[in-house]
Amino acid sequence: MPELPExxxxxxxxxxxxxxxxxxxxxxxxKPQTFKSPESEIEEVLTGAVIAGVRRVGKTIVMTLTPRADADPDTIPAEFLIHLGMTGRLLVSQAEVPLPPHTHAVLSLVDGREVRFVDPRRFGRLSVHREAYAGPGAEPLTIAPSDFAMLFRGRRTPIKAALLNQSLLHGVGNIYADEALARAGIRPRRQAARVTRVELERLRVALVEVLKRAIELGGSSVSDYVDAEGIAGFFQLEHRVYARGGQPCRICGTPIRKIVVGGRGTHFCPQCQR
DNA sequence: CGTCCCACCTGATTGC
DNA sequence: TGCAATCAGGTGGGAC
Structure with missing residues (x-):
């Protein structure tokens, strides 16, 4: 489900x-595979803690905790990491609201509400992390143009597969890889190393634009994505190619083609993308 | 190390 | 209608 904007x-x-x-x-x-850290450790770290803040790093939600009064001032308190996988949701609800099916963790707050992690497919992961979490790659929204271009040097893999590689850039998934390539006019199968510097800069700008616009619209709700309040996003209404195979390109009218790249469904306009 | 491909799950949709 | 096949926003591990 969820990529950077979601x-x-x-x-x-x-x-x-x-x-x-x-x-x-x-x-x-x-459910064992949901927990990358032992459940006992997660429960120990979270119980009684005050939530200092919740932020995003790549596709991971990071919950930071306020240090306990008795803690060593030099130690960073553990962080709680939530990866939503394909179908994970993190919801804030009143405790009286019945638990949805496939709920795998519940943090009960002192004010009577609950933070709930719900994940039917169980590709999501929960863990605690002992340092400030930085993620595996670079942030697409802030990476410098020269660093962005550097990521693709010498890579024989398709440009789309490189965009999905979280150890290069983290946060970009299947929707926004396709949408950024569409807006930059680059075919997804082009070898990463063969995309010119000028094209790569167009790609970076397109990616930042598409991610920011999607954040403004609350993300893309293709089937079941919802935010913390259970509200869907609206960026799917502005998709140029994703899930539009066979439909006319919004720019030139040519039917959007759907292929498989790196094992993922991939959508592009054969006319606008070269 | 880089790259490819599959397994991990459930549920919705498509096709026969 | 019913049931099987296919597909889905992600990752991580094994094979090469």
């Missing part, structure tokens, strides 16, 4: 609702 929307929404709240108790489902 994760940012969720993180900001949860932050606004629960920053400063104390976690009274924690429940976890016991």
């Amino acid at each position: 994760v940012e929307t969720v993180a900001n929404g949860v932050d606004a609702r629960v920053r400063g709240q104390r976690i009274a108790s924690v429940w976890t489902s016991g």
Whole structure:
């Protein structure tokens, strides 16, 4: 489900609702693969902690905690990391609202609300991290043009596959890779190393533009994505190519083609993208 | 190390 | 209508 704009929307929404709240108790489902850290460690770190803030790094939601009064002032308190996978949701609800199916973690706040992690497909992951989490790659919204161009040097993989590689840029997923390539006029199968510097700069600008616009619209809701309040996003209404195979290109009218690149469904305009 | 491909899951949609 | 096949916004590990 969620890429950078969706994760940012969720993180900001949860932050606004629960920053400063104390976690009274924690429940976890016991589904082993959901938990990258032992459930006992997650429960220990979170129980009784005050939520200092919630932010996004790449596609990961990072919940920071206020140090306990008795803590060593030099240690960074552990952070709680939430990766939504394909179908994960992080919801803030009143405790009386029934738990949705596939709920895997519940943080009960002292004010009677709950932060709930719900994930039908169970590709999402929860963990605690002992330092300030930085993520595996560079932030697409702030990377310098020269550093961006450098990421693709010598890579024989398709440019689209490189955009999806989280250890290069983190946060870009299937929708925004396709949308950025469409807006930059670059075919997804082009070898990354063969995309010219001028094209790469067009790509970087297109990517920043598309991500920022999607954040403004609360992300893309293709099937089931919703924010912390259960509200869908609207960027899907501005998709140029994603999930539009066979439909006319909004620029030239040529039917959008759908192919597979790096094992992912990939959409492009054969006329506008070269 | 870089790259490719599949497995990991459930649910919605498509096709016979 | 019913059931099987296919597809989905992501990652991580193994093979080469």
